[in-house]
Amino acid sequence: MFAIKPSGVFAAALTATALTSFGVSNAVHAEDLKGSVKIDGSSTVYPITEAVAEEFGAEYRKVRVTVGISGTGGGFKRFSTGETDISDASRPIKKKELDKAVENGVEFIEIPVAYDGLTIVVNKDNDFIDKLSVDDLKKIFLDGTTVKTWQDINPAWPAVQIKLYAPGTDSGTFDYFKDVIAGKTGSIRADMSVSEDDNVLVRGVSGDKGAIGFFGCAYYFENADKLRAVPIDGGAGPILPAKDTIESGEYAPFSRPLFIYVNAKAVDRPEVNAFVEFYLEEGAELAEEVGYVRLPSEIAELIKQNYLARKTGTQFLDENGEKIHGPLSEVYH
Numbered sequence: 001m002f003a004i005k006p007s008g009v010f011a012a013a014l015t016a017t018a019l020t021s022f023g024v025s026n027a028v029h030a031e032d033l034k035g036s037v038k039i040d041g042s043s044t045v046y047p048i049t050e051a052v053a054e055e056f057g058a059e060y061r062k063v064r065v066t067v068g069i070s071g072t073g074g075g076f077k078r079f080s081t082g083e084t085d086i087s088d089a090s091r092p093i094k095k096k097e098l099d100k101a102v103e104n105g106v107e108f109i110e111i112p113v114a115y116d117g118l119t120i121v122v123n124k125d126n127d128f129i130d131k132l133s134v135d136d137l138k139k140i141f142l143d144g145t146t147v148k149t150w151q152d153i154n155p156a157w158p159a160v161q162i163k164l165y166a167p168g169t170d171s172g173t174f175d176y177f178k179d180v181i182a183g184k185t186g187s188i189r190a191d192m193s194v195s196e197d198d199n200v201l202v203r204g205v206s207g208d209k210g211a212i213g214f215f216g217c218a219y220y221f222e223n224a225d226k227l228r229a230v231p232i233d234g235g236a237g238p239i240l241p242a243k244d245t246i247e248s249g250e251y252a253p254f255s256r257p258l259f260i261y262v263n264a265k266a267v268d269r270p271e272v273n274a275f276v277e278f279y280l281e282e283g284a285e286l287a288e289e290v291g292y293v294r295l296p297s298e299i300a301e302l303i304k305q306n307y308l309a310r311k312t313g314t315q316f317l318d319e320n321g322e323k324i325h326g327p328l329s330e331v332y333h
Helices: 008-021 046-059 071-079 095-103 134-141 172-182 198-206 217-222 243-248 270-289 297-308
Strands: 035-041 063-067 086-089 108-117 119-123 163-167 193-195 211-215 227-229 255-263
Touching: 035 046, 035 071, 035 270, 046 063, 046 086, 046 270, 063 270, 071 086, 071 095, 071 172, 071 255, 086 270, 108 217, 108 243, 108 270, 108 297, 119 198, 119 217, 134 172, 163 172, 163 198, 172 211, 193 198, 198 211, 198 217, 198 227, 243 255, 255 270, 270 297
Parallel strands: 035 063, 035 086, 163 193, 163 211
Antiparallel strands: 086 255, 108 255, 119 211, 119 227
């Protein structure tokens, strides 16, 4: 149910045939192709999808692509009822979202598109924080904490009040951070300034010396002149988010894959199929251009094959609906 795969000879034949024409048949008719592609979801994935949409629009001028940013959870709410064709997601689909999609007859193709490093940032003028451990983050962000100033974390630091900025609760980035910091049973404190728009968080942290926040690495890289990333010690020493540390998983526990989810029926429409094929061909380079990390070539090729074979379902939930954890190279097949 969770990962439906075409069987045997049919899958091999379909993949072999489709690979020979991938990204070609649609390009021939680019000037004539019409229609629309509706996308919504993660603000983290938005820069990649928006870049793809702009490049696609330059070639397929009669196709209208709209990209919203209601957050991963908000995007899945629309996607699971068939309202959108594609959902941007900064985390895998949850069981309750999958159940809603099944209830509404929405089958989907799960497509990883890049790696991200969820980045912990502080104000540029904050010159006293040299690193934070996961335990430090728990002291700062968990509900019920008594921490109010930076001195409460480290006696050598000044008694500057901590101001927290975070993505909204519909955000996959918030969900991912909560899973790491609070686990299944804990909760994150409510007295934070939240927004689904990461640019609002950038402005908040950059305007308050005592601030701390988190979002996808692309927003940090774009605003490195205004913010400072904090090295995170996940048990192997303090590590900064960078291309090599994110791809290798060394930037633990905050390295993660990003996704698009594609309505399986929608790809029967030539304009949607053309957009997804374009995404798979050009997305890796564009992901790097906007500040994320491209997937290894062997994983990227497998993703193309799975799309061409129309492999539906999720590979990040087991048969009982429990999350499957591990590197993308081990989970995705």
